[in-house]
Amino acid sequence: MTKTYDLTVIGGGPGGYTAALQAAERGRKVALIEEDFLGGTCLNRGCIPSKTLLKHAEVIESIEKAKSWGIETGDLVLSFDKMRKRKDDVIEKLRGGIAFLLKQGKIDVYNGRGTAVTKHRIEIEKQDGAESIETKELIIATGSSPAIPPIPGLKDIQFDTSDTIFDIPDIPASVVIIGGGVIGLELACIFQSLQSKVTIIEAAPSIIPQEDEEASKLLERELKKKGIHIAKKTTVTEVTESEGIKAVHASDDKGETHIFTAERLLVCVGRRPSVSAVSQLDLQLDGPFIKVNDKMQTSVEGVYAVGDVAGGYQLAHAAMAEAAVAVSNICGVSEKMNADIMPRCIYTLPEVASVGLTEKEAKAKGLNVRAERFDLAASGKALAAGEQTGFIKLVYDTAYGEVIGATMVGPHVTEMISEASSFMYLEGTAEEMAKMIHPHPTISEGFYEAALDIVSKLRK
Numbered sequence: 001m002t003k004t005y006d007l008t009v010i011g012g013g014p015g016g017y018t019a020a021l022q023a024a025e026r027g028r029k030v031a032l033i034e035e036d037f038l039g040g041t042c043l044n045r046g047c048i049p050s051k052t053l054l055k056h057a058e059v060i061e062s063i064e065k066a067k068s069w070g071i072e073t074g075d076l077v078l079s080f081d082k083m084r085k086r087k088d089d090v091i092e093k094l095r096g097g098i099a100f101l102l103k104q105g106k107i108d109v110y111n112g113r114g115t116a117v118t119k120h121r122i123e124i125e126k127q128d129g130a131e132s133i134e135t136k137e138l139i140i141a142t143g144s145s146p147a148i149p150p151i152p153g154l155k156d157i158q159f160d161t162s163d164t165i166f167d168i169p170d171i172p173a174s175v176v177i178i179g180g181g182v183i184g185l186e187l188a189c190i191f192q193s194l195q196s197k198v199t200i201i202e203a204a205p206s207i208i209p210q211e212d213e214e215a216s217k218l219l220e221r222e223l224k225k226k227g228i229h230i231a232k233k234t235t236v237t238e239v240t241e242s243e244g245i246k247a248v249h250a251s252d253d254k255g256e257t258h259i260f261t262a263e264r265l266l267v268c269v270g271r272r273p274s275v276s277a278v279s280q281l282d283l284q285l286d287g288p289f290i291k292v293n294d295k296m297q298t299s300v301e302g303v304y305a306v307g308d309v310a311g312g313y314q315l316a317h318a319a320m321a322e323a324a325v326a327v328s329n330i331c332g333v334s335e336k337m338n339a340d341i342m343p344r345c346i347y348t349l350p351e352v353a354s355v356g357l358t359e360k361e362a363k364a365k366g367l368n369v370r371a372e373r374f375d376l377a378a379s380g381k382a383l384a385a386g387e388q389t390g391f392i393k394l395v396y397d398t399a400y401g402e403v404i405g406a407t408m409v410g411p412h413v414t415e416m417i418s419e420a421s422s423f424m425y426l427e428g429t430a431e432e433m434a435k436m437i438h439p440h441p442t443i444s445e446g447f448y449e450a451a452l453d454i455v456s457k458l459r460k
Helices: 014-025 040-045 047-069 080-104 182-193 213-225 276-281 316-330 359-364 380-385 413-425 430-435 445-459
Strands: 003-010 030-034 108-111 113-116 121-126 129-140 144-146 174-178 197-201 229-231 234-242 245-252 257-262 264-267 271-273 303-305 344-346 351-356 369-375 391-397 403-410
Touching (some): 003 014, 014 030, 014 129, 014 316, 030 121, 040 080, 047 182, 080 108, 108 121, 113 276, 174 182, 174 245, 197 257, 213 229, 213 351, 213 391, 344 413, 391 430, 391 445
Parallel strands (some): 003 129, 129 303, 174 264
Antiparallel strands (some): 234 245, 344 351, 391 403
16 A cells, blocks of 8 residues: 655755654654655765864874974874774764664665656655655755766766765875865865875866955965965866876966866865656746745645755754745745855865855845954964964844844854854844954954944044
């Protein structure tokens, strides 16, 4: 007898398991279909493995820095096998946690490839055969996969993407990374700390071009100090391989040609949505993505899409927020997705975190805004920790001092950006931020210092 569910979710990543858990909590009978491991790209091949190894990079950097503080450890010995084991242990523990929550929520989990034959009938291809289930509502959370650019010669050589790089057997002597976006920069920091020679090739005029210009310039400067070579305004024209060494042929904006060589070639030029599971539904697309409205509804009634497959911010927390909106609407509670206050985090060394509008974006919208910046070089805690590179910048409207954006560069700023998000969500002003007592000494009191300066200027 065919099983019938109130809701079926295809995809077990952050958007998928969040949707399943929230719907079950509201009393719905839920099925979750995942063809690979629970947790999706974020847990298995993205956020978690990269942040685990970035913690290793942070420790290595601290050990090197401590030598000038009178703390000497002798020669540093790196065991990549132990690093990979710790990374795998973290992933396994989190996978188990998700599985436990799904079981606790009495959600039926199918390990197989789900295909929507109609919006109500889902075929599941499993290792032990095929199965069909019926569903009243459907959420597509099938995620994305690394985009592979049509570079001549690329298909003929061995190269890595973010899907494969975390399982390489040893530390390469050198790495060339095509793409200076978030993923490429985080991986560059990992390999630089492991003493690999790292080169980043970026076609755009700057790294992380979507973020604040001062943040981009500061991060680039710090990465170059670490010995990472960054080739901007440079386009890859061909790749070749000889005796295990990759050669990346490129030309810059002046027409000059370059050849970058390395043991490993890592391609990080974005991601493409995985839409094959719903190809039979004739859903309306927005470019390569499934088109959704602000309720996460697709063009087919009763079918929703969340996460990378729906475009927007390709972030795990964005997918989880979208999942919550979709489930609310499925359960009869009207809710709309608002991505205006979406924190964006880059876990490089130093970290970069932002939320809302940059000063440039706000002015382009015709808003009357100013920005105030507090440099961490004036922070007692940052100086004591030897981490004084960075700043906290607040963008505010000149009429009321309402905070409409924030950018931070420095240590642990990805943990602090939620303070700015909270103020923006509650439509808080710089005056209110200046009245809020911040503990001293902390790096977070940079918010207070910037807010004080804003209040002073607004009074004049």
